[in-house]
Amino acid sequence: MKTLLVIVLLLVASLSAWSREFEVVERSEANKQIFKKVKLTNLVSHDSFDGEYFKIVRGKSDEAISFDEDRELILKAATVYHHLTKARNYFVDKLDSDYVKGLEKVVVRLELTNQFSELGHFAHDNLGPQFNNALTIPAGQGMASRNISPWGKEIWFRPSKKVHLSSLDIKNQDHELEGIVKRFRNQVHMQTFHRFLSQLILTWTNDNYVLDTDSALRTVGATLFLELAYRSQDTVNYVFTRKWYWLDSALVPEIIYHEYAHVALSDYLELTHSTPIIEGMADYFAGKIANSPTLAKKIKKYNTFNGKDASRKNEYQIQFESYDWANTDFVFGLLWQVGEVVGENKDSFMYELRQEITTDSSIRGQLIEGILTTCRRSCDSPFNKRIQLLKLLHNKKL
């Protein structure tokens, strides 16, 4: 009898979730990147990253990453597992999401370069390998005729790859310094130069006109100085600015939150493709989980390029509706400001908002309509809040 009891106890212990300590990438109180030892909870395996809610695998494998793998991969797996758990807890504890509570285990793939194939799960290795990104894929039915089994929703983290910026044909940019100098040159400097020329012409053509020599020399000096600065700025930029781009998405907490938010919102927002709406909503919840209006910043060891900022003062432009601009932070900023107007229950407000929109909604049409409808239903003083929201939308040129 005693032996049986011990066996049963051992069995229960082996089947129940347990925790283990790992080093992960975290944020400090000042939102800086730090390394920290944390306990990973709800693990169901004693020797791999297989948990009750997440299984972390490498590439196309179905086996969870072992705790004996190399240090770099362990850091990624532990960081991803830790932040996914945090993101899930937010939706379960704070928003009481029944949908998230009922989700099946999410498979999370690290270091995968294959494109997503709706039919075959993974496209051929040679079909445009992907780096420096992360994505969430919809569940698939598989293809019985080709022995492709069905799969659930998955999160994929691409490996990082150093890309020289000169290999990207960057165009049409007003870089901060370059833009300022260019505009100043074009507007102010050319005007003063024209004034100087007209003064000179007046001196030659009008006997009564006396040229102010000091003023003329100042104009010429300033003009030459400005021209020199303009001509040399490319060299200055080249010396002082970054030349390489890379993104290790599995080590950036806000990107992990962003991807999980896609999963948590997928009962209404389809995961088939990126749009400004679906990305903006995921950004908003990533910001709330991170408790910060900035995403993927101050983490230059792992990300040298992208970063999103809800406090950026952007006005609406028609191109923000298009696919090409899906990952800019206009919708993120807009939702953040809407949240400030809504006040205390902003998180549940935003979660409710997903019911009013779809992945393909437009910003100017359905998103605005959805915000106002949700407010009519859920704002604490709907009339006043709706007026404030309309004012905000007007200021954003929406």
Add this chain to the structure above:
Amino acid sequence: MFKKMMSIMLVFAVFTVSAQATTQNGLKTAFDELNYALTVEWDQQDKNFYVEQMKSFKSKVNELQAKGLSNKELIEFAKSEVKNKKLAADLDTAFSMISLNRMTSEQASEYLVDLVKKGYSTGASWSSDAGVWIGVGLLLVIVGVAVAAGGGGGGGGGGTYYCTDRYVCDYVCQYDYYYGTVCFDDCYWTCY
């Protein structure tokens, strides 16, 4: 007599609907087979493989057309396969443009592929992803339909398929710490 008439009409209606469903299912199966072959099996280098798959797809579509699949159904099916609804709506305009401008099949396929290559299911990603639209095969067949309607020339829809290497660019915009909004051409070689 009335009962008999009604029964005959019902039988015809059921037969028509089921025949329609069969051709639609056949098209979906043929399309999925082609997509699987070109995205999962094809090493992206063996051009003969590409040409063979396209020929086989075209002959299946021809069979379905012989069984009653109309051009309109073909176009509607293509639209239903484009996941991005805004792009799907744009397809109507695109087909009209091809017909009106009497584009050649090469011009038309370039125009259409460029329009819809981002419309397929690529997942929701953190930053812009140059996802390859993999419904190209179906499009090329439809291009044939649209080109024929416009009176354009070329062989894209006529049964001869060439996998032509093309250097294509996607316009991608991202935010950057230093530069603000940065747009650039993400260019690569592809074949259609």
